[in-house]
Amino acid sequence: MRPDSKPEGIRQSMSWLHTWTGIVPGWLLYAVFFTGTLSYFLDEVNLWMKPELHASVPAADAARIAAVALAGMGKLAPDANSWTLELPNERQTTVSATWRDRNAPAGRAGTKRAELDAATGEKIDTRETRGGSFLYRFHFELHAMDRTTGRWIVGIATMFMFVAIISGVITHKKIFAEFFTFRPKKGQRSWLDAHNATAVLALPFHIMITFSGLLLLMATLMPWGADAAYDGNAQAYNMERRGMAPGGQGQGQGQGEQRNAGGREGREGGREGRGGRSRDGGGEAVDLAAAIGPMLAQARTEWKNGGSNHEVGRITVNRPNKPGATVELRAHGSDSLTTRGASARLVFDAATGKIKERPPLPTPSAASAFGNVFASAHMGRFAGPTVRWLLFLSGVVGTAMVATGLVLWVVKRAPERRKLGRTPFGHRLVEVTNTGVITGLALATGAYFWLNRLLPVELAERAAWEINGFFLAWLAALVHAALRPARAAWLEQCIAVAVMFVLLPVLNPLTGGHGLDRSIALGQAGIVGFDFAMLAIAALFGWIARHLIRKDRPLAKAAPGAAPAELTEVTP
Numbered sequence: 001m002r003p004d005s006k007p008e009g010i011r012q013s014m015s016w017l018h019t020w021t022g023i024v025p026g027w028l029l030y031a032v033f034f035t036g037t038l039s040y041f042l043d044e045v046n047l048w049m050k051p052e053l054h055a056s057v058p059a060a061d062a063a064r065i066a067a068v069a070l071a072g073m074g075k076l077a078p079d080a081n082s083w084t085l086e087l088p089n090e091r092q093t094t095v096s097a098t099w100r101d102r103n104a105p106a107g108r109a110g111t112k113r114a115e116l117d118a119a120t121g122e123k124i125d126t127r128e129t130r131g132g133s134f135l136y137r138f139h140f141e142l143h144a145m146d147r148t149t150g151r152w153i154v155g156i157a158t159m160f161m162f163v164a165i166i167s168g169v170i171t172h173k174k175i176f177a178e179f180f181t182f183r184p185k186k187g188q189r190s191w192l193d194a195h196n197a198t199a200v201l202a203l204p205f206h207i208m209i210t211f212s213g214l215l216l217l218m219a220t221l222m223p224w225g226a227d228a229a230y231d232g233n234a235q236a237y238n239m240e241r242r243g244m245a246p247g248g249q250g251q252g253q254g255q256g257e258q259r260n261a262g263g264r265e266g267r268e269g270g271r272e273g274r275g276g277r278s279r280d281g282g283g284e285a286v287d288l289a290a291a292i293g294p295m296l297a298q299a300r301t302e303w304k305n306g307g308s309n310h311e312v313g314r315i316t317v318n319r320p321n322k323p324g325a326t327v328e329l330r331a332h333g334s335d336s337l338t339t340r341g342a343s344a345r346l347v348f349d350a351a352t353g354k355i356k357e358r359p360p361l362p363t364p365s366a367a368s369a370f371g372n373v374f375a376s377a378h379m380g381r382f383a384g385p386t387v388r389w390l391l392f393l394s395g396v397v398g399t400a401m402v403a404t405g406l407v408l409w410v411v412k413r414a415p416e417r418r419k420l421g422r423t424p425f426g427h428r429l430v431e432v433t434n435t436g437v438i439t440g441l442a443l444a445t446g447a448y449f450w451l452n453r454l455l456p457v458e459l460a461e462r463a464a465w466e467i468n469g470f471f472l473a474w475l476a477a478l479v480h481a482a483l484r485p486a487r488a489a490w491l492e493q494c495i496a497v498a499v500m501f502v503l504l505p506v507l508n509p510l511t512g513g514h515g516l517d518r519s520i521a522l523g524q525a526g527i528v529g530f531d532f533a534m535l536a537i538a539a540l541f542g543w544i545a546r547h548l549i550r551k552d553r554p555l556a557k558a559a560p561g562a563a564p565a566e567l568t569e570v571t572p
Contacts, residue, residue, distance in 0.1 A: 025157035026409075027437045030402045032154060034441050035139040036209075037395030038132070040380050040388055043091040044530040045132030049452045050115075051513035052126045057522055058088035058118035063293035065118050066315060069095040071289045072121025076114065077101070078321060085315040088118050089332055090385065091526045095121075128462040129452055134470075135445070140217070143467070148220060155217040162210045164405075168199060198401040205394040206401065212374035288317065288350060292327070295348050298355070299329045303344055308335055310344065317350070325350035336361070337376040338369035385525065392533065396540070406434045432481045432489075439493035440477030442541060446500035447473035449534075453511040487548065494545040501538035505531040 038045065047053055058065055065087060073083045077099040086096040095116040104110030115124045137143075142150035199206065219226060219234070230237045296312050303310055313332025319325045327350050331343040339361050347357035364372060376382050380391045410431050417423055423431075448470040455462055455469075481489040508531065509515030519527035 025160040026402060026406045027433055028153070028157045029161050030399065030406065030437055031441055032139055032157065033395065033399040033402055034445075035135045037392060037399055038445070038533075039136040039139055040383075040392045040395060041529060041533055042132040042136050044526045044533070045135065047091070047093065047526045048508065048513065048530040049129050049131040049449070050126040051453070051508070051511060052124055053094050053115055054512075054514040054519070054524070054527060056088075056094040056115075056117045056119065056124065057524075058093060062087060062311060063296050065095065066292045066296060066312075067289040068119070068121035069097070069116050070121075070292060070315075070317070072116050072123070073097060073099070073317075073320070074289075076116075076123055077112070080320065081318075083315075083317045083320055085116075085317075087311075087313055087315065087332070089311075089313065091529075093524055093526065094118055094124065127452075127457045129466060130463045131452075134448075134467055140213070143471075151217055151220040155214065155221045158210055158213045158217070161402075162207075162214065165199075165203075165206055165210060169203075198397050198404060202394045202397040202401075205391075206398055208374065208377055209395075209398065212378035215371050215374050216378060218371075288320070288325075288327070291350065291353055294353055295327060295329060298348075298353075299331075299346050302346065302355075303331060306344070308344065310335075313343070326356065334382065337373045337382060339364060340372035340376055341381050385529070396536075403438045406430075406438065410434060431486050432478070435481035435486065435489045435493065436474070436478030439490065439497060439541070440474050440481065442497045442537065443477045443493055443500070444470045444474035446497060446504070449504055450500065450507065453507055491545060491548045494541045494548065498538045498542035498545055501534045501541070504534045 066085070069085050069087075070083075072095075073080075073085070076097070077083065080099040080101050081104070082100055084098045086092070088094060095118050097114045097116050098111050100110055101112065104112075115126060116122065117124055134143075140151060140154050141147050142153060214221070219237075226234070226237045292315070299312055308331065310331035310333045312329050314328075314330040316328040316330070317325060318328070327348045328345055329348070330345045334341045334343045336342075342361050344361070345359050346355055347359065348354065349356050380388060383391060410427065413427055417427060448466055451466045451469040455465055459465060477493060480493065484492065505516055508527075509518070514522065514524060514527055516528065516531050519531070
């Protein structure tokens with residue numbers, strides 16, 4: 001700063017901070033926002049990417065679904081220590097089954113999984129794929145690196161974004177007034193208006209999503225307090241944070257009951273039959289498939305009397321086909337965000353059908369409840385269809401906010417480029433990377449979905465090839481952006497994205513899935529939701545392509561002394 005210059009005010013300082021905290025991690029934040037937005041339809045993506053599951057059409061009667069599923073488990077895993085069945089819902093067409101065999105290793109390694117046809121109880125063989133879980137994990141862990149490292153990188157970028165949002169609000173003293181002002185065809189002014197509008201339109205969402213993201217990564221970013229208080233025992237820390245005593249039960253403990261069942265069950269006799277039967281100590285054999293209906297009815301009645309209208313979402317059978325078997329019913333959904341989605345549960349005696357336990361919901365501390373509310377809001381797991389679409393659209397607006405900020409960085413430097421008569425390397429690098437990230441990531445995601453249907457089902461390491469194809473397509477988009485003029489690269493990639501996504505609902509029935517007409521007729525909302533989300537993305541990129549085509553300037557008529565034509569093509 002020169003001696004005679006005035007010190008910068010807070011707004012000028014914040015403007016500098018906002019610019020650089022926006023561009024440095026902006027490309028990563030765009031990827032985080034884009035994949036995180038798609039993750040609001042995680043279950044729908046998983047369902048679409050396994051078209052073999054589309055043939056499962058659940059009956060309206062939950063008791064019938066549960067009965068055939070239990071009978072199916074009696075054939076599939078008769079000697080297991082426990083069964084857990086996730087019943088179909090508006091986002092799932094099958095019964096998702098997990099079980100643990102005798103002497104199975106602890107944790108996920110010892111858990112087996114299968115999808116059962118909701119109408120027959122038969123196991124459905126599906127293609128190998130990571131599905132939407134890859135996009136979800138990429139959203140906060142990236143890929144091909146240690147999970148902790150990935151979370152640190154995303155956490156740091158999220159902190160930059162939180163700073164950028166707050167500094168942006170301070171910088172733009174008329175930000176809310178400017179929200180209602182959009183000046184088209186004004187170059188930099190138009191891009192700034194678009195950036196302001198997308199920032200303010202979903203400002204509460206942007207603040208919530210970044211702040212809650214930091215809370216979710218808190219144990220990774222600041223582990224020292226918990227490590228000191230719990231001697232590095234992360235499990236004990238997480239259990240107490242969720243309001244559970246060590247060894248207790250609560251949300252996320254459905255698998256814990258299975259893990260705690262122990263090898264002793266494998267040594268106990270008394271197993272009867274293979275069709276979902278159990279026997280209490282020496283008593284009559286109990287047909288769980290026949291007994292489950294009254295239990296479901298009793299659970300619904302009890303929850304309704306308590307003021308809740310939830311249906312049964314999960315059935316856990318401990319010690320199936322063994323003395324002392326129990327059936328736990330867990331509600332689908334929760335009435336409180338403070339418990340991070342914990343739902344009501346009832347434990348029945350399998351032999352008598354009577355309620356043995358009414359486990360209370362976990363009671364987290366005030367600090368944990370505060371964190372749980374933000375975590376639940378961030379992940380949207382509480383949301384019904386309408387709220388989920390609102391979250392998705394808010395995510396789209398947030399993604400657009402980051403994208404317009406990245407483009408604005410280049411636009412603001414256009415006068416400098418015209419003055420120099422050339423494009424500095426740094427400007428061209430940002431310009432190319434903007435295109436490769438903004439449209440390239442969408443192109444890579446479309447390629448990921450197409451590869452899911454086009455790769456041979458029997459291909460070895462098929463899931464890895466889907467992911468490899470994702471990154472190869474992304475790299476190809478970046479190379480294309482480097483080889484083509486900026487404006488042409490934007491246009492060509494936007495057209496490619498629009499075509500790829502608009503054809504996904506057409507590709508679906510041609511490769512074994514249910515098309516829109518059939519999925520709508522059968523009420524398969526998960527498949528319908530995916531197809532409409534893809535059409536929405538296609539419409540967005542199609543609109544951008546149309547805008548680029550209409551905006552094509554007659555560069556040949558540039559005024560004498562103007563910069564070379566390629567320098568006027570700095571923005572889409």
